[in-house]
C-alpha cells in the first residue's frame with residue numbers, strides 16, 4: 001500500500017478514500033469518454049481544513065492532485081493524466097453546503113462542491129436568481145464552474161462565471177488556505193488575485209468556496225423559436241432584438257439545420273415544432289423583472305418587425321410555460337444528441353460579434369475542404385460570439401488515428417477563428433484535450449506569463465499536471 005493512503009485515510013476517514021478499481025472507474029474517464037487516466041485514490045474531503053490536509057499529505061509524498069467537480073467538463077481537465085507520476089483525484093462532492101445568502105447584498109456564499117442546480121434552487125428560495133445555466137447544471141459543481149469560467153445560456157445578459165464570482169476560497173499547492181470570501185462589489189486594493197483561479201482548471205489551487213452574485217428574479221418570460229434563412233439574418237435579428245429590448249433580452253441561442261436534424265435523429269423524444277429544412281434556428285427569450293411588464297407583447301412586436309424586414313421566414317411564440325420548456329429542451333439536447341451521432345470534433349470558438357458570420361462560414365468551408373464526409377452541426381451562444389462548430393465524423397477503432405484526424409480539423413477551424421480575432425475556447429477551457437491547440441493559438445508571451453504564475457504557485461507541478469500546457 002503506498003504510504004500516502006493511510007495518511008489520507010487518517011485525514012478524511014477511511015470511507016472517503018476510494019481505492020477499489022470499481023469505485024475509481026467513474027472518476028478516471030472524462031465526460032466524452034475519450035481519455036482514461038490513473039489514480040491511487042479518489043479522496044473526498046469534507047471541509048476546507050480537510051482539503052488543506054489532503055494537499056499537504058500529497059505534497060509530502062510527491063503525489064499529484066487532480067481536482068474534480070461533477071466531471072462534466074468537455075476537455076478532460078478533471079481526468080488524472082499524471083502518469084508516470086502518481087496522482088489522487090480530489091472530489092468535493094461532500095462539501096455541498098450553502099454557507100449563507102444575503103438578499104440585500106444580492107450574494108450567496110457556497111462550498112465549491114455545491115451542484116449548480118442546488119445553488120439556483122437556494123437563490124430561488126430567497127426570491128433571487130443565480131443566472132448561470134447550462135445543460136450539465138444537475139451535476140456540475142461550483143468549483144468546476146469557477147475553474148472553467150463557465151458561460152452557458154445566460155452569459156449574454158449576466159456574463160460568465162468570472163463576472164458572477166465576487167469572492168473565493170482556495171487551497172494553494174503548499175497547503176495554505178487563501179480566504180478571499182468577500183462580497184465586495186468594488187475593490188481596487190491591488191491585483192485582483194481571485195481572477196488567477198477563475199478559469200485555471202485546477203492547475204493553481206483547489207477552489208473550496210465561492211461568493212456568487214445574485215440578481216432579481218425575472219417574473220415573466222416570453223420565448224420564441226424562429227427560423228432564419230442565413231447567419232447574416234440571424235445576426236440582424238440579434239441586433240434588432242438588442243435595439244428593441246436591450247437588457248430584457250435574456251437569451252439568444254442558435255442552431256443550424258444539421259444540428260436540428262441530428263436532434264431529430266438521435267433524441268426522437270424531443271419535439272421539434274418546425275420543418276427541419278430552415279438553414280438556421282434561433283431561440284430568443286425576453287425576461288422581465290418587473291411584474292407588470294409584458295415580454296410576450298415585446299417579443300411578438302420584435303418578431304413581427306423581423307418578419308416585415310424579411311429577416312425570418314417563420315417564428316413560433318411559446319404559448320405556455322410548458323411550450324417554452326419544450327423549446328429549451330431542444331437546445332439542451334444538442335450535446336447528448338451530437339455525441340450519439342458519431343465522433344464529435346467540437347470547437348468552442350469565440351470571435352467579436354462583428355466577425356461571427358465570417359468566422360462561422362470560414363470554419364464550415366474549411367471543414368468541408370478537409371473532411372467532405374463530416375456532418376457540420378453548429379449551435380451555441382451566438383449573442384456572445386460563441387458558436388460551437390462540430391464536425392461529426394465516423395468513429396474509428398484506431399484511437400491515435402482518430403485523434404490525428406481530429407487535430408487536422410481543429411487546425412483549420414482554429415486558423416479561421418484566429419483570423420477573425422478570436423479565441424479557441426470561450427467557455428469549455430483547455431484541459432488535457434486542447435493543450436496542443438492552445439500552444440498553436442495563444443501568443444507566446446501570454447503562455448510564458450501563465451507558466452510564470454504556475455511556477456510561482458506550484459513549482460513542483462503537482463496540481464493537475466499536463467493540463468493547459470506542459471511546464
Ligand SMILES: Cc1cc2nc3c(=O)[nH]c(=O)nc-3n(C[C@H](O)[C@H](O)[C@H](O)COP(=O)(O)OP(=O)(O)OC[C@H]3O[C@@H](n4cnc5c(N)ncnc54)[C@H](O)[C@@H]3O)c2cc1C
Nearest residue numbers: 069070071072073077135141143144145151152202207427
Ligand atoms: C450536456 C452538457 C452541456 C454543457 N453546456 C455547457 C455550457 O453551455 N457552457 C459551459 O461553459 N460549459 C458547458 N458544459 C461543460 C461543463 O459542464 C462545464 O465546463 C462545467 O463548468 C464543469 O463543471 P464540473 O463541476 O463538472 O467540473 P469538472 O469537469 O469536474 O472539472 C472541470 C475542470 O475544473 C477543475 N476543477 C473542478 N473542480 C475544481 C475545484 N473545486 N477546484 C479547482 N479546480 C476544479 C478540474 O480539475 C477540471 O480542470 C456542458 C457539459 C455537458 C455535459
